[in-house]
Amino acid sequence: MEKYVYDYTELEERMKNRKYSQSTLSDEVNMARNSLNLKLNNKGNFTQKEIKRIAEKLEIPMTQIGKYFFTPVVQKTEQTT
Numbered sequence: 001m002e003k004y005v006y007d008y009t010e011l012e013e014r015m016k017n018r019k020y021s022q023s024t025l026s027d028e029v030n031m032a033r034n035s036l037n038l039k040l041n042n043k044g045n046f047t048q049k050e051i052k053r054i055a056e057k058l059e060i061p062m063t064q065i066g067k068y069f070f071t072p073v074v075q076k077t078e079q080t081t
Contacts, residue, residue, distance in 0.1 A: 004072065005042045011068040012040065014058050029053040042073075 015025055022040070026033040031050060038044045046054075051069050054060075060068055 006069065007071045007073045008040050008068075010071065011054075011058075014060065014068060018058050020058070025054065025057065028057050 015021070020028070022036050023033045026036040029050065030053070035044065039046050039050075046069060051065060055062065055065055055068070058068075
């Protein structure tokens, strides 16, 4: 099975702008802090329920869920001459 790696930079920025740490957000959405940390570091996947609760807490419009949760990490390639 293919492993997808997502870029959560936008989500982390949204957390920061809304004054949430991983600890405070995880408490607010009834999620273990360690679990949130692992998922933000691509060592686990967010469930649909978790995405919905986080989006509601951070006031992320449903139309922008993809921007925060499903932006793939783009591999940088080196150009050789």
